[in-house]
Amino acid sequence: MEAAIEQESKTLRRGWTTGTCAAAASKAACLALLSGRFPSMVEVTLPGGQRPAFALAMEEMGEGYATAGIVKDAGDDPDVTHGALIMSRVQRGVPGSGIVFKAGLGVGTVTRPGLPLPPGEPAINPVPRKMIAQAIAEVAGSEYDFEVEISVADGEKIAEKTLNGRLGIMGGISILGTTGIVIPFSCAAWIHSIWRGIDVARAAGLIHIAGSTGSTSETAVELHHGLPEIALIDMGDFVGGMLKYLRDHPIPKVTIAGGVAKMTKLAQGMLDVHSKRGLADLDALARLAAEAGAGPDLVQRIAAANTVMEAFGIAHEDGLALGDRIAALAWQTAAKVLSDPLIALEILVFDREGRLIGRTEFTPSSHSGSLPGSDVI
Template sequence: MEAEGKELRRGWTTGTCATAAAKAACSALLGHGFPDPVEVTLPGGQRPAFSLALEELGDGFARAGIIKDAGDDPDVTHGALIIATIRRGEQGKGLRFSAGKGVGTVTRPGLPIPPGEPAINPVPRQMITASIAEVAGETMDFEVEISIPDGEALAQKTLNPRLGIVGGLSVLGTTGIVIPFSCSAWIHSIWRGIDVARAEGLTHVAGSTGMTTEKAVQAHHNLPETALLDMGDFVGGMLKYLRKHPVPKVTVAGGVAKMTKLAQGMLDVHSKRGLADLEALAKVAVEAGADAALADEIAKANSVLHAFQLAEAKGLSLGNHVAALAWKTAAKALQSPEIALEVLVFDREGRLVGEAPFMPSDQTSASPLPDRNRRT
């Protein structure tokens, strides 16, 4: 991985760290001591080794900890201490997982783990089970408690509270490896948000590109928190999942720059994927009623925001036309008669400056402009 000429380090998931800690603790509980470093097997077959940051052997339990290294990824859990405590369990009951301090508990349906269970995802559970089997053989009657001392505070910086995971972080990972600046983790969190909304029977969800638009769309439609999807730049990732897992009403909400990019056919609206085409925006302005002088100013504007300010100063409503084109791009990704799609455009203050009202997303040949804004 490289970014701007710098090679980026990969890191380890919380699931991998919990696995290494659990294996070391189980070894100590069985009288074999704490292996340091401790090796674990990842789903892809890799065998990384980890140094222990904590070792504790007590009456009926063993505890080990690993400091998580997320590499060069801006992960909120980078540097967190991941602890596994192993105790003997009831004979014949197999492995039982529990949430210690800083690890959340699932309270809502729709996630990979059912309500009432500790938020330790399926792949980390499988990895922990396999690693304990390496040291315990067929003797698998253990209680495995995973804790993250600062997890409850760190979880407030994640989507866990919205997804109904209370009390702390989730123990996550599908490959065991954190890829720096990975899109996949964000997109998967969007998918889980959709799963939760569907499980709760919600009929309307709204994906937003940022906090300002999220607050604005929530107020606009009076939506519950579980209907809000932190879509970020990944419009396509959200819409393609919704196409296979439909919700009756979907709102796409964003600021003027990102919705202009969506209007110009970009389903990933991150700045690294390209800038909005101001000359193309000037042509949209002409369709909205701009004269040649204004169109020329828009084409030469410093930014999309500047272009909107120029249009507004001349009394031209550019937002509805941008929303209509953005609707067409988004509708092509959905193309479902089961889903009514709406696009809302907000400025930096959260003021609504453009809208394409709800229409079935398979009607891509129709105009989503509000009647009052259609040109005759």
């Protein structure tokens, strides 16, 4: 993410989603199955009407089937699937069956409810399915009964770097994409993964989830509450993106957990807590310390600290519960977004070692409700 923000002022090359690559490979394989020859290049139509062309990286023809492969180019995005070989094996299907999708090696299978596809289905999302169907229709016309098996070389290994396991997608990666285009360093993919995590938790009947800004706070909140993995949402810097989705898709108990710097930013009203979106204000932190009872010398030392972490260390050495103050104000920021008395909200603040240094109690997140921890305000 740091690299992403540093690249914002540069012109970055866009790439293609796994769904686009699967559609192109399927079209080439279907054409080969029907004509006996693979094309040198294959074009597909994206949801926005664009028609990129792709060269085939592999081709194979056998008795009653054809397989084509395309190497995914994610452009300048640090996508874990960049360079992956996306393959489609096409064969004729049962008359009247339409297009039947199957998960080959390296493509996951849905095992939990709450996702756009029901359990048991290959993890080929709805938009890529439409793109594949359209691509096949361009070469097959009204002949529309095919079995399409999508596979990804080393897909199961690649999936270990994704959230698929947590979402209940087992055996490989998902074939994704809503526009067909990968926009470098886009926030959309991460935010959509947050939403899908919430959907899965709701479908499983969970009444408590925890969104964390990083791995340390996630491990800490998991241990603190004894939560199952399915209840843990990797929200990263996108606190607002998680809260806004929960506002429309509520869960009774929500914990927001994070380190001191990001929770301080949330306390200061920032819903995107990435370091490049605005720095935590140490002068404001010093003023909060003064309101919490810090003397002039301590206030001055906090304001002069190099980092928020150092400021918290200074406060801790002096016996000041600055973490509780930050947690209470962070709760106020988050509660304004949720604004739902049926959602009880809790804030937990952890240090770098995962020690709890600030918290609020679960409190209904009505905008007009009382602020938790008001005794420290």
